[in-house]
Amino acid sequence: MIEIGHLSKTYDLNKAQVHAVNDVSLRIEKGEVYGVIGYSGAGKSTLVRCINFLEKPQAGTIHIDGFGTVYAGKQGLQLEKDGKQAQLKEKDLRQLRRSIGMIFQHFNLLDRSTVFDNVAYPLRYRHLSKKQIEERVDHLLELVNLSEKKNAYPSQLSGGQKQRVAIARALADEPDVLLCDEATSALDPDATESILALLKQLNKELGLTLVVITHEMAVIKEIADKVAVMENGKIVEEGSVYDIFASPKQPITRKFVESSSGLNKxxxxxxxxxxxxxxxxxxxxxxxxxxxxxxxxxxxxxxxxxxxxxxxxxxxxxxxxxxxxxxxxxxxxxxxxxxxxxxxxxxxxxxxxxxxxxx
Ligand SMILES: Nc1ncnc2c1ncn2[C@@H]1O[C@H](COP(=O)(O)OP(=O)(O)OP(=O)(O)O)[C@@H](O)[C@H]1O
Ligand SMILES: [Mg+2]
Known part of the structure; x- marks a missing residue:
């Protein structure tokens, strides 16, 4: 379970302040597919990047089961764990990022490395033998249905295949949570469908918790259990996907729901x-x-x-x-x-x- 309380992240930009994430609270249950939808600039990426501290929030708390509670404030980030509180260290972050994987819109693969090496990359710092690494990578490639591309380079793959490599790489450390930031936005409808089906399968079979960021209601409809609608750094509406589709309350939510329905014609x-x-x-x-x-x-x-x-x-x-x-x-x-x-x-x-x- 991940629980976010009153989280805020502000950027200083040319002396102006951008409240990218503004007092956001939410709770993501273990094994859930949690969608976050919003237009460009709503703060979705910033929010999700705060969950693994790629961005450092200035206020609020993030509790992650098995890791502890991080308090953001004037003294930076403090980790409370087993009743003790201390500054959040690099070592803690490394541990956290093993349990929280991430995939992106543009895949972020190493172009000069093969599919095998891309997936093996996170395993290099583990004390594993060559054989163990090979077994693990082969298993992951099988899981994402890409075994036959093991020795290919990213430039030789389609977008959907690249995203499969990114998913395999994100799973190398056996995370409990996968953060997906616009993971299908660069893909055509067929590839989108197959990546969403793969994510759904990983959620069901591995019990992987998914946080899915998107600006497309169709993605939410396809995969999410719960959805939060973000606007100007705030969550303006949240609920089960069915309830949000059946009775959207906020104007922006209505607009999203209508965008995915034939009735908008x-x-x-x-x-x-x-x-x-x-x-x-x-x-x-x-x-x-x-x-x-x-x-x-x-x-x-x-x-x-x-x-x-x-x-x-x-x-x-x-x-x-x-x-x-x-x-x-x-x-x-x-x-x-x-x-x-x-x-x-x-x-x-x-x-x-x-x-x-x-x-
Ligand atoms: N490093 C940064 N420095 C200054 N402002 C930033 C920075 N990163 C994001 N912002 C601003 O914060 C706000 C939220 O950005 P964010 O990237 O989280 O939005 P988003 O919802 O992910 O948008 P998109 O759908 O376009 O990816 C925007 O106004 C953006 O310009
Ligand atoms: Mg974004």
Whole structure:
């Protein structure tokens, strides 16, 4: 478990101060896939780099199970461990970075070394025989499905293969946690899918805790259990991925959720499509979100019958989030004003989220 309390990191830039991470608190459980999403400059990389102290925060605490609690403050970084407190030393950092691996958007491989040597690199300072190193590297390459590229150089690999090497290298020290900073942002959709599948497999099979930084909601949807939304150095919303997708609260979260849904095309559709009859004063264009509680119920045919309304579906989208269905439709509902309102109130009483859509 990693618990961050009131963490802050400020940079001085040309006499101005940039609050890259501003009073952030969060908790990452062991074995969890924890996503952090935000636009460029939100502070995601700085936050994640504070977790392994590649960046030194100026305030706050970071507790890491099995390592201790680090307090950041005026006296620098103090490590509290087994009831004793002392300055955080290089030796402590080396130990910490063995248990927390990291991968990056641009892979950061050694270009002049083979795949084998790249993966073996972190093992050089361990007291291991040549044979032990070879066995370990072979096992890691098998794990990331790259055994046949053992003697290739990074320039001879595709982006997805390079990221596999980076993952194998990050796993060489058998970490408990893997920090992934935009690990799929430089990859095409196929390679992204296969790297996310590999990360998921490592999470399930090795119990590896993953912290996944991204600006794409599709990545969160694919892999994360929990998500934190970051804006201007702060976490503005946090929750289970399903809940965030089903009912985003903050404007920025809504924007992210909409970006990954087919329903965001409604504006364009309305501009170019005259067949949707919105002229009748007794019709209402709404977005209906069906969550775990309501998906699968025959609610649309029920309201047509019971409230005498006609429902024409304009756009629809069904997603699988955290292995549960999440559906949304944009529908034009026609009937008397009273019937339409009663029908919508009924849907809300059956756990359907109803939102008006501006025509
Ligand atoms: N070394 C630095 N010196 C000064 N300012 C910095 C430094 N590193 C980051 N910043 C600033 O801190 C803020 C957060 O940067 P950070 O790299 O954490 O954002 P990010 O969310 O990872 O963005 P991106 O999606 O573009 O990677 C930005 O305003 C950035 O300019
Ligand atoms: Mg970044």
């Amino acid at each position: 409604i504006g364009t559709l309305l501009q170019h499509q005259d067949s949707i009859d919105l002229s009748s004063p007794d019709s209402k264009l709404v977005k209906l979100v069906f969550t775990r509680e309501s998906v699968g119920d025959a609610l649309i045919s029920q309201i047509s019958r019971d409230y005498n309304v006609d429902v024409s579906i304009v756009l629809a989208n069904v997603d699988l989030v955290e292995e549960s269905a999440l559906g949304a439709i944009i529908a034009n509902i026609k009937g008397t004003k009273e019937n339409v309102e009663n029908a919508l109130a009924y849907l809300e009483s059956r756990s359907v989220r109803v939102e008006g859509v501006k025509a």
